[in-house]
Amino acid sequence: MSLPDNGKDDAILAAPAHDSLEDLIRRGQAGDARALEGLYSRYKTALFNMAYRYTYDRAAAEDLLQEIFIKIFTHLGDVQKTETFTGWVYRIALNTCYSYLRGKRIELQKNVPLADVEATLHAPGARESSNDVRKPLDEAIAGMPKKLKEIFLLHDVQGFKHEEIARMLGLSVGTSKSQLFKARLKLRDYLTKKRAY
Numbered sequence: 001m002s003l004p005d006n007g008k009d010d011a012i013l014a015a016p017a018h019d020s021l022e023d024l025i026r027r028g029q030a031g032d033a034r035a036l037e038g039l040y041s042r043y044k045t046a047l048f049n050m051a052y053r054y055t056y057d058r059a060a061a062e063d064l065l066q067e068i069f070i071k072i073f074t075h076l077g078d079v080q081k082t083e084t085f086t087g088w089v090y091r092i093a094l095n096t097c098y099s100y101l102r103g104k105r106i107e108l109q110k111n112v113p114l115a116d117v118e119a120t121l122h123a124p125g126a127r128e129s130s131n132d133v134r135k136p137l138d139e140a141i142a143g144m145p146k147k148l149k150e151i152f153l154l155h156d157v158q159g160f161k162h163e164e165i166a167r168m169l170g171l172s173v174g175t176s177k178s179q180l181f182k183a184r185l186k187l188r189d190y191l192t193k194k195r196a197y
Contacts, residue, residue, distance in 0.1 A: 022082040029077050036073055044069075046158055047093050053153050054097040055104075056138060064100055068093045087168035090158075094150060140190035144183055151176055152183035 019027075019038050027035035047068055052061035071092050079085055141149060150169065154160045155176070160168070162176040169176070 021085060025076070025079055025082060025085060028073070029079070036076075039072070040069060043089055047089070050090075050093055050153060050158060051097055053141065053157060054101060056142065060100065064093075064096055068096050071096065084167070087164060090154065090160075090168050098146075136191055136194045137187075140187045140194075143190065144186055148179055148183035148186060151179040152187070155180050156184075 019035070021042070024035045024038045024042070028039055044065065048061055048065045051064040051068070052058065055061050055064065068089075072089055075092075079088065141152065144152065151165060154165050154168070155162065162173045162180075165171075165176045166173045
């Protein structure tokens, strides 16, 4: 189905290709749907990747992404400074992921029948997936303590600088650096042990 072209809709729907973050926030606060789409486009990939790194489940990561953006758009009016917006977005994303994981942990505490575990181990393709190169890395990241994982993902995966991480998480730059160092050591130790087997 195509819409009739009356000329004036193009002006309303057209958005500058490279809006500044400040402009997107301001227009989004005023209810501009195009600005909200611009914010979504700017952050969706990084936030999805973060959610996936916490869940290792594509469907759950997509649900979390939707929940994260609902929270962002609902509270967009609270944003005062453009400089803190990205940290604020990631804090919402981290808190949403943690909330999901808390709920998942309660769910996992239920008993799992041994037959279900054995069926998974002997399923076709189980052996091939264990040879996957990324699996040990994902396991190592998943097994990290919460704070180390958080800083590792923000710095090494998402590409944030220590100063940005410190602002996001409310800690010192030195703490961010030392936690990243510890995370990398844990990662290296895990992968070294995994390779030994």
